[in-house]
Amino acid sequence: QTLDALMLTLFALSAHAYSPALTPVEHGKPLAANSKWVARERSPSSQSIELLFAVKQTNLDVLHSKLMEVSTPSSPKYGKHLSNAAVHEILTPHPDDVLAVRDHLAAHGVTNISAATPNSDMIRATMTIEKAEAVLGGVKYMKLYHTPTDTVAHRILEPYHLPKRVAKAVDFVSPTVHLLAPRVAKTAQPSANSGLSLNTPKALRELYSVGSAVGKASANKQAVTAFLGQYYSQSALESFWSTYCDSQNLVCGQGLPKLVGDATTGRAGIESMLDIETITGLAGNIESEFWGFSGRSPDNIENEPFLKWLTEMSSTSDADVPKIFSTSYGEDENSWSKPAAERLNVEFQKAGVRGISLLFASGDEGANCEGSKFVPEGPASSPYVTAVGGTAPTSGFPSPGSETSIGLSSGGFSDYWAMPSWQTAAVAKYLSTASNLPSAATRGYNVSGRAYPDIAAQATDFCVTPFGCGIAGTSCASPTAAALFSLLNDVRLQAGKSTLGFLNPFIYENSASFYDVTTGSNSGCSFSGGWPAAVGWDASTGFGTPNYEKLSSVVATLP
Incomplete structure (x- = not known):
């Protein structure tokens, strides 16, 4: 997790400074108190940095309404997705807000300014650190080091300030106070019956009733994301396919993945290779892409990698953008200020x-106990993504249904977001009928918040080339689930129908098409338990794991 001093949100507005943060965070704690990030020195004044100004959007209520119309299976507009142009037209910022940002940058001599998205709701400006410090009101950028992942980042450890008019025009500026939390897949010992319980492509296809299904639709694409130096290796992927696919007469992938982003090839990363090997190993004959962002472009310009991914996706045409993304990044929900979130x-x-x-991926911290309280994790806690928890093999594996909740599977309730209507009934049943629930008074969780995860998949005993077997974490589960939904998209595309899009309303209307996981629990605090698995939805495995055979029948009947 990121340290307190680096989870600074912007401070309250003074006469000439603005911040969208709700709560200021105390400074002055040792940088190493809660994290491996260490600030050693000022950032070089000549270092280039790319600032993204998130300009306030309009018609947010219209966007939300249209999202629910096209994503709810019972809606007459289900599947009638909007074009990228139409989406950006809805959200077009006020021209005066765009001008305020551009004028502020120009006043500081910044000339490399461009729209990062089709409607200028993200404005990109490249400049030196020295100039960025002036643009942001005289802040000081620090060079931060994360030794475990050999990562360097440039961030500020203080509030930043903008003229009042500019402050009114933006949601936030990045990279400033937020640091992406490096996540590394866990290396666990394989189960006692190791060779029998390894989650190979063959085993996963049996476990989730995939049978011989492979992609056939030419327009189908799937992608994984990677951040902070998690690189792709062609030789590692080809070796994985040779070992686990060719030898079993399985079709894996559809040619080599397309590489997108500023950090793709390099020394193989365990997270990145886990993602691309898993999604291509399970979803055969579907075009795949690897989207990699390191936080620094090839010409050494510092940036915010997570936002680079979002702006790249937002700027990619409807014909070219993958319709499934699996992402294994996560951190405490409050590491982003609420306005930024x-x-x-x-x-x-x-x-x-x-x-x-x-x-x-929902996270690898179970209920995420911090100081005796359960702390929600994002972005999995967002109502607008599908959070994937984790399971482990049980007796009879890989026969369908041979799964139990795994302790590392993160889940719980958001402190930021209200519970969406599509999950209220399922969650209410869990809270009223499940046994051995943690104490709300003791653990401080918010049962009126968005509950997660939504679904789950295997999260241990994965083999990743060139790192070996015994890899664990919901980083295994997310690409596994993504591969299955990619195959489901293919069923619809073959029939001339739309992709599934935002999945959660569909999942909660079709929970019977998942293998319900009713045993086990995620971890809690010390010797007390976390969230137990139960019949129906639970805060450890959601509705359980995908039953491809049932789901494929369901998606084929939808309009």
Whole structure:
């Protein structure tokens, strides 16, 4: 997790400074108190940095309404997704807001200014650190080091300030106070019956009733994301396919993945290779893409990698954009200020209304106990993404249904977002009927908040080339689930229908098409338990794991 000093949100507005943050965070704590990030020195004044100004959007209520219309199976407009042009037209910022940002940058001598999205709701400006410090009101950028992942980032450890008019025009500026939390897949010992319980492509296809299904629709595309130096290796992927696909006469992938982003090839990363090997290993004959962003472009310009991904997706044409993304990044929900997180929700909605499904690993911290309280994790806690929890093999694996909840599977309730209507009934049943629930008074969770995960998949005993077997984490589960939904998209595309898009309303209307996981629990605090699995939805495995055979029949009947 990121440290307190680096989870600074912007401070309250003074006469000449603005911040969208709700609560200021105390400074002065040692940088190493809660994280491996260490600030050692000032950032070089000549270092280039790319600032993104998130300009306030309009008609957010219209976007949300259209998202629910096209995503709810019972809606007469189900599947009638909007074009990228139509989405951006709805959200077009006020011209005066765009001008205020551009004028502020020009006043500081910044000339490399451009629209990062079709409607200028993100404005990109490249400049030196020295100039960025002036643009943001005299802040000081620091060079931060994360030794475990050998990552360097440039961020500020203080409030930033903007003229009042500019402050009114933007949701936030990045990269400033937020740091992406590096996540590394866990390396666990394989189960006692190791060779029998490994989650190979063959085993996963049996476990989730995929049978011989492979992609056949020419327009289908799937993608994984990677951040902070998690690179793709062609030789590692080809070796994985040779070992686990060719030898089993399985079709894996459809040619080599297309590489998108500023950080793709390099030394193989365990997270990145886990993602691309898993999604291509399970969803055969579907075109795949690897979207990689390191936080620094090839010409050494510092940037915010997560937002680079979102703006790249937002700027990619409908014909070219993948319709499934699996992302394994996550951190405490409050590591983004609420106004910034609200803007991320809009970016997620922009994808969903276009027919793009976003799946996120729920996290590897169980109920995420911090100081005896359960702390929600984002972006999985967002109502506009599909959060994927984790399971482990049980007796009879890989026969369908041979799964139990795994302790690392993160789940719980959001402190930021109200519970959406599409999940209220399922969650209410869990809270009223499940046994051995944690104490709300003791653990401080918010049962009126968005509940997650939505679904689950295997999260241990994965084999990743070139790192070996025994890899664990919901980073395994997200690409597994994404591959299955990619195959479901293919069923619809073959029939001339739309992709599934924003998945959650569909999932909650078709919960009987998932293998219900009713045993096990995620971890809680010390010796007390977390959220137990139960019949129906639960806060450890959601509705359970996908039954491809049932789901394929359901999606084929939808309009």
